[in-house]
Amino acid sequence: METFFAEFIRWLPKVGLSHFLIVSAILFALGIYGISTRRNAIMVLMGVELVLNAANINFVAFSRYGGVNFDGQVAAIFVIILAAAEAAVALAIVLNIYQRFQTVNVDEISTMKE
Amino acid sequence: MELFDIAFFVFAFITVVSAFIVVFSKSVIYSAFSLLFTFFGVAALYVLLHADFIAVTQVLIYVGGILVLMLFGVMLTNKIVNVELKTGTLHTIPALLLVSVVAGTLGGLFYSTWKGDVAPPPPPFESTTKTLGEMLMTSYLLPFEIASVLLLVALMGAAMFARRRTKT
């Protein structure tokens, strides 16, 4: 335990790949929590964006530290593109749902069950 | 502690804190605006990773596009007059449990695989835009084209969905 903390203190200020990954992990976990707990569909979407951003950070970070290629960055671009498309369609769906059910609370919209 | 490290911690802090606010705020509007900060923070992290093009794209698309879209969504789905922008949360306990499992797993993963940080390669002091552009036009041409078609489809699909139905 002692060595762990000592190492941790030594490691912390030297920013490297792990730091980015940890930020990404935190964002991911928060995103998951947001998706799971929010009633409002738009808030759920925000959670999704967080998760996507977490993934993107990973891509870019690995691209920087993993080797000298840009494949990770390209993947990140595609993720962004996907996110944009997803946001557009998802919001359209939300609007549609709102028109039909007069609510955007996901727990009230469970017609998919059976 | 160099400037790079300080910058990282600052932006990492901004990102994580605003993300917390996004998730835990009761108000949709608050959440949305915190998300703005998260996005900016992530963009700054990209800059630190020498991914200038991605960073700009992040700002343009997430902040300029997606977030605005979400705000529109918020406004369209809530009666502005009778502003009640608070949203409830659901079964927080199982969610917390789940998230802690996820977090624990990731942490465990770090711990078990960590062998000390490798030194970053010397940063290339040129814009990545040109390289990315070339890659998109050569080896990633097919996914690029598919992505463009996808965007088109999404555009039309979204327009189609969002259209207010005349009486059905």
Add this chain to the structure above:
Amino acid sequence: MSQELLMYLSVAILLLPLIGFVKVIFFGKRLPRQGDWLETLAISVALLLSLLVLYQKLTLYHAETLSLNFTWIDFHDVPGIGPLKIILGFSIDNLAAIMLVVVTLISTLVHFFSIGYMQGDVRYSRYFAFLGIFSFSMLMIVLANNLFLLYVGWELVGLSSYLLIGHWYEKKSASDAGMKAFITNRIGDVGFFVGIMILFGTFHTFGLTEIFEQVKAGNLPFGSEWWLTAAGVLIFCGAIGKSAQFPLHVWLPDAMEGPTPVSALIHAATMVAAGVYLVARTFPLMTADALMVITYIGATTAFISATIAVAQNDIKKVLAYSTISQLGYMVMGLGVGAYSAGFFHLVTHAMFKAGLFLGSGSVIHAMHHALHHQHDHHTDPQDIRNMGGLKAKMPVTFWTFLIFTLAISGVPLTSGFLSKDSILAGTLAFGNLTGHILIPIVGFFVAGLTAFYMFRIVILTFLGEHKSPERFSLIHESPKVMTVPLMILAALSFFFFYSMNPLDGAEGWISQATQRPETVVPASVAAASTEVFEEAHHHAHYTAMFLSLAVAGLGILIAFATYHWKKISADKVAENFSGLHKFLLNKWYFDELYGVIAIGASLRLTEILKWFDNTIIDGIVNGSGWITKVTSAISGWFDNWVIDGAVNAVAYISGFFGIALKKTQTGKVQTYVALAVFGVMVFYFAMRLL
């Protein structure tokens, strides 16, 4: 007159009746008098042209053969053969020229006779049309210079014969007789056709002249003399059918179901003689063996039919058998080598036999009218036992009939004497040369029988008392249109039309014009050469003459003794030899025999084959279908219970789990997300542990 013109004239002769036929069959009903005059006119013109052609031919081109050929089908360059053309054509030699006149003459007379005889018939116009098609096809046989056209004409006369025999087709017996005639002829025709196939297969031509040349050059069919003999015999098969030779003679008596003028034309004078004509045409091809077959067939026919004729009571049946017998004579004559004698007999026989039939037609016509008047539909107008004493009522018919009878019996001064005597001399010569003495014996015996049965009908029909006075009073002589042809034919039955010497026909112009052609077959298989035969023939002439006079006289004497003077009781003789009498009365049981072996057997065979087809072959087909069905049923059961069972079990199990897992489907997004994440975790740990 040039050769070409003569040929064109002959073709015109050929086509005239055909044109008549076409006109009458299509427009006959609308023409005045139903078009009988049109057809009669056509054939009369043909007769005049024929006489002209004959005269020109004999005077200008006595020894030549005129021909007119045309390419009918061109096969171009045939592999293995070279250029091949099917050339058909007509030609006129003395034989054909004489035959032309005979056919057109008899045909014309029969046309005139028919105008009277067929008066008021329901199918009057059709009748004349068919006479036209018959004349056309008969003339085609006469004119053809190749086997193909011969065969065509051959079948077409068969067709017209069929149509005319079945003229009164409402009667079952008539239509049966037509069919019998056609089919029996066809049997002979198969042989004829196979003969043609043999010759064509080797020489690739139908032309008779070309075939003769090839054979003469030493090319034999399939390189063997055996095939040459076979070809000859097979071609003769055609003659067997058409000329009603044994064993295919059975159709001719039945053919008497047709109208009597038709019997006179087709079944006495012309068509049936076509077989003889065919043998004469192909004579050079015949080997000694083939001629031997021909001789024996002819002799057998002559003998069998003469014996049958003795016992018959129907006037036309007697004449029919007499025809067969005389045809056997001609065939026998040709077979023994007395070529011109055989053909000469054909001509003279055509005249007097046509006369006999027309005479009998006249009698039947009268009888029929009398019976009709009496409303008697049971008495047979053709049965000689119902007649008698008609001489008084029908003098013209009687006298002409008597002349014809004398001619057929071979009494001097008649044409029949000349020709018959010549044939008999031939048989004697043949017997001397080859040692087959049965042939002349049969010849003379039949001559005697002929005289006997012919006088039997003359006596029973015209002499004595009529059986029913009432009917007798109703009988009248036939009209002029019927008696004039009889008189013409009677005149033609005297010797002076044929030969200036009443005792020797060989000096007559017909015999001189139709000299026996030289054989073309190799010497090793040829019959006695012409010189040798003529020598023997000449030698036998006087013997034959006296012998034939003796047997004819004997025959006539017995006939008078039996039927006129009643010295011998016919009934008693019949009783004493009742077995033989029955045998002859039933025509040697040929019909019954054929009924059993040919018709019965083939009908039985067809039934068996039908059963075979429906049961065995179809059974195999249906059986394999059934097996397939059973197999499919089994595999269907397997499918339902085993394979489907397995599938259903899978489905059931999935369903079970599905129901169990359904609970997790809350319809809430969060649950799904949580599960997804949870799943990722599970995967991760699974990967770690493995």
Add this chain to the structure above:
Amino acid sequence: MEFSILGVGALTWVTFLPVVGMIIVLMIPKEQRNAIKWSSLAFVGLQLIVAFALVMKFDKGLAGINTQEGMQFVEKATWIDIKSVAWFGRIHIEYLLGVDGLSITMVLLTALISFVAVISSWTIDKSLKGYFALLLLLDTGMMGVFVSLDFFLFYVFWEVMLLPMYFLIGIWGGPRREYAAIKFFLYTLFGSVLMLLVMIALYFSVNVYIDANGVMYSVTEAMQRGTEGLEKIYTFNMLQMMNPGNFVPDSLLAGLDTSWRYLAFVGLFIGFAIKIPSFPFHTWLPDAHVEAPTPISVILAGVLLKLGTYGIMRISIPIFPDAMIHYAWWIALLGVISMVYGALVAMAQTDFKKLIAYSSISHMGVVTLGMASMNTQGMTGAVFQMFNHGTITAMLFLIVGVIYDRAHTRGLNEFGGLMNKMPKYAAIMSIAFFAALGLPGLSGFISEAFSLLGAFQTFRTLTIIGAITIVFTAGYMLWTLQRVFLGTLPEKWKDLTDMDGREMVMLVPLAVIIIFLGIYPSPVLDLMNTSLNHLAELLHTAQGAVMMGAR
């Protein structure tokens, strides 16, 4: 020789005009019965006119059979071209049409019989539209088989024909129609399967070269020209299959007189023999005929049966001349058995249609025998017999149809004495019957005579046995005539009427053709002569090659 109308080749016109007609018929509302009938008639009429034009323009001097230069009105286009499919290689299938002396007569016959069949379909009542559509489709299938020179195309048309026939019998037929239709279908399908197998075996045995423009070169041609720029492919082209030089060495069907070639020949022969139909494969025919409606019987007997013998002469003989020589005697034997057997079984029938069906078997036996003779006269007889049998039997079935329409029975023993009641009918029927029994002066005689004359040069004994058939044929034909026309009229047929105008229109032209060709057959014989000489030559050469091989 080129012959195109409005830029489209005449053979394509003659083949696909009925399909155009079918589409138009399908667009007409089904209440407009007359419009359907008349437009069908118009299209088969046009087809007949085109067929006549083809015959007029036909060059009698060209042989065809196994050379594309000898084929006339050739139309060629790439139909299917799939580049390199794994081990299968490049698949290149051509739309290759062309006629020679062998097929031109059949093209004319098909057009003629289809025309007559449409006229005789006037009395069809039940779902008219579907009927005519199927009839026209059938027409295209038949025509396509006669004009295609690519085995694959041939096979496609062969199968296209099968389906409409099945429905035409199965829907518009008599009481046992389902049984008859399924029997027909299974029989022919069985044959098709064998054909398909042989076709595939041939495909993988024959190589040709092809350049970038799709021009095909045989192996020899390619060797002379040099193979640069050429691709070696397998082919379905029949004409290339007939060139022994194109066979891949050591492939299944290469060589001469090998047992695989014999086997392939037998397979093809059975496939075609079912269509003829030859003796042991014939039992579908009587059932199909009895149940089929009159026009379908007419097409079945008039055209479909010819496909079998045509296939043998078009495909089997030129591709496998050695096997043909080897099996000629057996084929002739089957022909003779069919002749005798068909005639004898026909004699035992009491059903009018069944009788004629069996007579068809007998007459097609003549074709088989003539074909097996392997010489010009015999094969000329055979092809001419195909044409004549088409016209004569079509007439016979129409005749049965005429009486059936009036009396609603086909029992021969129920009639009698109709001659007086129906004179026109009697005249026409007599012509048809006498033509069928081979009376000289009518076309059937000439073809039968030449078939037998030719066959006799090759098989003496068999031909003599076969010749006996003409007696049996005369027997049952005359017996039938007697049972229908002669004798006295039964009471129940007192009010039968004679033929009407429509019936005369369909029967009289056929009768005229029969009489004309009976007297002067050259117009038709000349069409086929050069081709058949060439085919005989081919067999002749093959015989030489076989004998050389044996030595």
